Amino acid sequence: MSRIIQPTQQSLISFILTRKTVVVIVVVVVVVVVIVVVEVEVEVVVDIGVTVTVAMLQLVAAAAFTNLVIFSL
Structure with a gap:
């Protein structure tokens, strides 16, 4: 179907x-930097922020890879 476009x-x-x-x-990245700078004392918040960031980056990377695969067909 993508060849029609x-x-x-x-x-x-x-x-x-x-x-x-x-x-x-x-x-x-900006959000994580802000979290790390503002919440240096609260390690739990930083850990949660880092975990969420890694998950987000994985989702973004997967989406980008999917887009590349789709558009290279």
Whole structure:
């Protein structure tokens, strides 16, 4: 089905998705840095933040990989 879509439209979609992925990664990193800086004394909060960040990054990486696979077909 993906072959029906025009190549230019595909490039545009992948470009938008790539930009979104970059924005998500930047936001996650900023949030984690803020958590670590603000909550240095509270180790539990930092641990939770790091765990959530790793999970988010794994999701983002999986989504990016899926997008690459889909658009390379």
